[in-house]
């Protein structure tokens with residue numbers, strides 16, 4: 001297939017390239033070669049490239065930055081996605097779009113399924129939801145892939161930050177009242193590579209298996225990396241940040257399993273591989 005990837009320079013973008021490059025013809029774009037907020041340009045570029053499928057890995061992903069720059073957040077995560085959807089409509093080609101656990105409000109005591117009520121509590125979550133809504137309005141052929149707590153080799157992420165902090169701190173405070181599922185970008189990219197071989201369009205939750213709080217995750221990272229650091233649990237309200245985060249945003253990969261796909265491995269296995277690679 002000829003696949004156009006928007007945002008291919010990002011953390012997930014890099015792993016999508018790795019997973020897809022041997023089997024498919026890739027048209028790689030980044031914020032300079034294809035700014036998804038530029039409506040006319042997006043339509044011309046995508047129609048001219050004539051891909052069989054478009055994968056949108058571009059987003060404004062700075063959750064706290066979105067609170068301070070809401071216009072930019074809605075522009076990239078809402079209007080930018082609309083522009084890609086309109087171009088896909090013109091070509092009648094499917095769009096794969098990456099969305100987030102932050103479209104849920106976090107007030108649940110069981111994992112969220114795809115058709116649970118949505119209710120984002122941050123500008124980032126609201127802007128990402130706008131993108132989802134545009135796609136559903138404009139297209140019939142789409143995969144909306146909601147994922148969570150991403151980390152990979154090519155980007156800033158929680159495990160990297162923890163290991164960097166540990167180099168000059170003996171104690172680190174970490175939030176314990178936010179629970180989710182850390183997800184390794186190569187595993188997610190592999191999942192997406194399977195999804196695009198099907199025509200089972202719709203909304204998918206796709207994360208590694210299992211769940212933990214940020215605090216539990218930090219402790220596990222230090223255990224695996226064999227680093228001696230004291231992790232001090234704090235509440236999200238004690239650890240003030242501009243954007244509120246959902247307290248519980250574990251995503252049940254229900255549609256993925258129902259469609260016969262194999263669950264992604266546990267987050268504990270995945271982080272071991274990542275730490276081995278960056279050591």
Ligand SMILES: NC(=O)c1ccc[n+]([C@@H]2O[C@H](COP(=O)([O-])OP(=O)(O)OC[C@H]3O[C@@H](n4cnc5c(N)ncnc54)[C@H](OP(=O)(O)O)[C@@H]3O)[C@@H](O)[C@H]2O)c1
Nearest residue numbers: 007009010011012031035036058059061098100147149150
């Ligand atoms: N990171 C997470 O924990 C997480 C969790 C759940 C869902 N997600 C979703 O997963 C997807 C991938 O995330 P990621 O962590 O790989 O993000 P990332 O590393 O921040 O990459 C996003 C990419 O989007 C590009 N971009 C920004 N504005 C653009 C524009 N106007 N036009 C074209 N490209 C633009 C950026 O390019 P520049 O660098 O050139 O600006 C960047 O390369 C996103 O949709 C995100 O919302 C992420």
